[in-house]
Amino acid sequence: MTGPRPPREAAPEGWTALADAARRVDDLIARLPDPADRTAGQRALVEAAKDRARSHRVRFLTAHVDTVYDRLTEDRTRDLRLDELVTEAGKEYPGLLPTEEHLAGERGRVQADKEGHEIDQGIFLRAVLASPNAGPHLLDAMLRPTPRALALLPGFRDRGTVxxxxxxxxxxxxxxxxxxxxxxxxxxxxxxxxxxMETAVDLALLDPEVRVGLLRGGPMTHPRWRGRRVFSAGIDLKELSTGGITLVGFLLRRELGYLHKMVRGLRTDPTGPTGWRTPRLEKPWAAAVDGFAIGGGAQVLLVCDHVTAAADSYLSLPAAQEGIIPGASNFRLARQVGPRLARQLVLGGRRLRAAEPDARLLVDEVVEPPDMDAAVDRAVARLAGDAVLTNRRMLLLAEEPVDAFRAYLAEFAFQQSLRIHGEDVLHKVGRFAAGTR
Incomplete structure (x- = not known):
């Protein structure tokens, strides 16, 4: 691979040191076996070289993140989604971020055999999201409807199904x-x-005939739950073990994509005929929990305006036991349930049954399983009221200020990139994939 290209203008302070350190990491890795075949001494050499490069990377971004972001987005006139942003950054600043060549070499590897290039993406995205200039622009870019949704919209409006x-x-x-x-x-x-999910949320928000969105799990084909509804088992740990769960394509896209859109809606053209009213297309959201809402499933409930749960269902957030961070739950949960219960759920892995009194801090209505359909219908009818959307917006202004959310996601991007490559996580998900959990 060729060395990092200097920026078009005079190289910012620290660029040369970063480029040299990144090149030394690449040269060292090229001389060594794959990660799984390295000796303890070889692993220590690689980690030391990566640590030096990452120290230079942090210092460079601390001083120049806005310059880098403005170059990539042409002074914030281009909306780049997360995947587009890191791809462009890898091309323009190959020593700053892994290139496509780096990432292509990782595809197909199990998580334990990767080099940890996503940590460099986490360093970069933490700096971008923490910037009061670049961060809000990236959040707005992620609130645009996806090209896939725009392509499917005419058919959905015509047929009402996708x-x-x-x-x-x-x-x-x-x-x-x-x-x-x-x-x-x-x-x-x-x-x-x-x-x-992001495609479906986009379509629901874009369709003017839709007033309320409802999330529910369908009947399962899994042998243990065949024919029964289940909300969600959370992150697919087998996919994480085999390397299929990525920082940008899953962990961050999920938070800044469909979940953030459920909270704040789609960004629209403020110069359009109705743009003076609001820059976003928003809808209220309801959820119906059958069976269980584990991990990411429980996280979804935190952005919904009404949650109906079957009396025999349960909720849990076992991310600390798995070794990872449960998305934005650490940001949202305490304000909904209080700090003590939040710690029991996140740190202690408490399983909260819908019938317990504490569950009423997370769900609005608990009904017997045969009564779920009728209860859900009543809930969505209430959310369709004319004043719901305006009051929902005002509640969110107080509950979840966008700058506080952005600051949380900045640190989440970095810390989660470390966690998914942590030795404890690799061991736990490896056992899960092998069926020994």
């Missing part, structure tokens, strides 16, 4: 029903499901 691999979307009487349908995996999330 079928994807992981989500079935159907509009009925002004309600967008998003049914999670990975029946063989208990609706465990992978990159495909995140893409399908």
């Amino acid at each position: 079928e994807t691999d992981a989500v079935r979307l159907e509009r009925r009487d002004g309600v967008a029903h998003l049914t999670l349908c990975r029946g063989d995996r208990l609706n465990a999330e992978d990159c495909r499901q995140v893409d399908d």
Whole structure:
């Protein structure tokens, strides 16, 4: 691979040192076996070289992140999504971020055999999101509808249905029903499901005939739950073990994509005929929990305006036991349930049954399983009221200021990139994938 190209203008202070340190890492890795075959001494050499390069990377970004971001986005006139941003940065500043060549070499490797290039992406995205100039622009870019959704919109408006691999979307009487349908995996999330969810959320927000969105798990084909509805089993740990869960394509896209859109809506053209009212297309969201909402499933409930749960269902956030960070739950959970219960759920892995009194801090209504359909219908009817959307917006201004969310996501980007390459995580998910958990 060729060395890092200097910026078009005079090289900013620290660029040469960073470029040299990054080149030394590449040269060292090229002389050594793959990560799984290295001796302890070789692993220590590589880690020391990476540490030096990452120290230079942090110092460079601390001083120049806005210059880098403005160059990549042409002074913030281009909206680049997360994947586009890191790709462009890898091309323009190959010593700053892994290039496509680096990332291509990682594809197909199990998580334990990767070099940890995502940590460099985490360093970069922490700096971008923490910047009061670059960060808000990136958040707005991620609130644009995806090209896939825009392509599917005419058909959805005409037929009222869209079928994807992981989500079935159907509009009925002004309600967008998003049914999670990975029946063989208990609706465990992978990159495909995140893409399908963002597409479905975009379509529900874009369709003017939709007033409310509803999330619910469909009947399962999994042997233990065959024919029964399940909300979500959370992150697909087998996919994480085999290297299929990525920082940018899953962990950050999920938070800044469909979940953030459920909270704040789609960014629209403020110069349009109705742009003076609001720059976003927003809808209220309801969820119906059958079976369980584990991990990422429970995280989804934190952005919903009404949650109906079957009396025999339960919720849990076992990310600390798995070794990772449960998305934005650490940001949202305490304000909903209080600090003590938040710690019990996140740090202690407490399983919260819907019938327990404490569960009423996370769900609005608990009903017997046969009564779920009627209860859900009543809930979405209430959310369709004319004043709901305005009051929802005002509540969010107080509950979740966008700058506080951005600051959390900046640190999350970095810390989660470390966690997914932590030795404890690799050991735990490796056991899960081998079926020994």
